[in-house]
Amino acid sequence: MMKIADSRVGVWAAVIFTVCLLLGSFAPVAAADDVLPTPTVVPGQVVSWGGPADMQEVLRPPADLTDVVAVAASDVPGGYTNLALRADGTVVGWGLDRYQEANVPDDLRDVVAIDSGAGFSLALRADGSVAAWGADDSGQIDVPADLGPVTAIAAGGYFGYRGFGVPDVVCGYALALRPDGTVVRWGRDRDGLGCDQLDDRMDPPADLTDVVAISAGSRQALALRADHTVVAWGSGVAAGLDGLPPANWSDIVAISAGSGNSLGLRSDGTVQAYGIWGEAGPPDAAGVAAISASNIDLFLNRDTTISAYPSQAGTLPSDAGYRAVSAGYGYGLAIESADASEPSLPPGTDQPDATLPALGSAVVQPSVDSNPPGTGEAFQYTASRSASADTVHLYLDDQNEAAQVIVGVYADANNEPFTLLGTGHSTTLVNGEWNSVTLNTPVTLEANEHYWLAILSPRGSGVINFRDLPSGSGGLTQISARHDLNARYGLPHQWSSGTKFANAPASAYLS
Missing domain, CATH: 2.130.10.30 (Regulator of chromosome condensation 1/beta-lactamase-inhibitor protein II)
Incomplete structure (x- = not known):
């Protein structure tokens, strides 16, 4: 009777987790010829x-x-x-x-x-x-x-x-x-x-x-x-x-x-x-x-x-x-789960797969989420392996209105985004595609540790439409306390939390 949470919540579903809750706007799900993603839950x-x-x-x-x-x-x-x-x-x-x-x-x-x-x-x-x-x-x-x-x-x-x-x-x-x-x-x-x-x-x-x-x-x-x-x-x-x-x-x-x-x-x-x-x-x-x-x-x-x-x-x-x-x-x-910090690895994988994203989700999720310009949103992920990474990949929906995007990687402190480790800015965006944004400095990731990927359409840039999975699973999510963030100052060096959610994964990853 679909007793798992169906939408931006979380713990699949779907209900599954784990922790699948979410803010933002929903939109009709995947095109009929898309392949639906499996739950991105740490098997337990x-x-x-x-x-x-x-x-x-x-x-x-x-x-x-x-x-x-x-x-x-x-x-x-x-x-x-x-x-x-x-x-x-x-x-x-x-x-x-x-x-x-x-x-x-x-x-x-x-x-x-x-x-x-x-x-x-x-x-x-x-x-x-x-x-x-x-x-x-x-x-x-x-x-x-x-x-x-x-x-x-x-x-x-x-x-x-x-x-x-x-x-x-x-x-x-x-x-x-x-x-x-x-x-x-x-x-x-x-x-x-x-x-x-x-x-x-x-x-x-x-x-x-x-x-x-x-x-x-x-x-x-x-x-x-x-x-x-x-x-x-x-x-x-x-x-x-x-x-x-x-x-x-x-x-x-x-x-x-x-x-x-x-x-x-x-x-x-x-x-x-x-x-x-x-x-x-x-x-x-x-x-x-x-x-x-x-x-x-x-x-x-x-x-x-x-x-x-x-x-x-x-x-x-x-x-x-x-x-x-x-x-x-x-x-x-x-x-x-035997270990709540355990990374989500494919079945039968004993060691981290170097072909997988070090952090985040490389799946084009079926639903559209959106944020108004000036509002940042941060998504918590667990690093699948230790790595040095310098590029954030973000899938923008074909209805995206943002003319520019700012991305960032935050350290985690007690399940909260904390210090900005690296940030990048792009004005050459392609809707309906993955967009790569290079960070100003490489970020060193430690396996099994939590980090946050943040995205922002700065004030005056237009509504950003990206993808997530409303009845899937993922980590915690936070909206920025400030809703007037601009291109000059970008994402805050020290994150200030607004509304908090448990959210499905966004189509964003670090490599």
């Missing part, structure tokens, strides 16, 4: 907690799941089935598996996203195609033949009971986000089936556009639009959240729909909620980097700890170092 071990006593052994992850970059737990009451996405693009399933939803197809490869719905599972491949397996009572695994490549998926639904015990019918539905920012739904009631809540109310609104993230709950669906607003629809949408969320649902950067509960994460790290918890939302939910909704909501905090509402004291992991969370019904999954 899957851990689980909670659940009924007779299900805890069933829910226990396989011991060899140590290279996982995304998890998806079943939010359906009685589902108890889970998925894990490995760093090599393969998927592992385990749990109760009543409808073979954990029985992953043998030929499933190149997966970049996963989700678990009512008795069925979804996977998104790098080429934008969708795989579905498990129960098909309501046509939930009948992927439309004309769907075409998509950029995000979400699985939802509920079990129908006419009596007690085993469900009589599996009422599942799926959502997919097209590159043009529109949403497609499949899975609905059939004559006499008993899934009467999967009717036309579950269809996305006809005028729904500019969507950058989707989430499917039991009987309600959410869409996050590029302007940071949320649209809700379905047969189980709480009063007041029908199409237009409450007024305080503004500046939303991630969404999660669960079993009767909907969550929205704001850019300041606070959480909005509607449904079973009421409009006021969970108390004291602040400093949050990623959200996952269920009958017990899970929050991945910016300090890499996990919290829950209502509290799961005594069962919830109490340490730090987590990269992703996914809330099942009455239990939870998380990805735990």
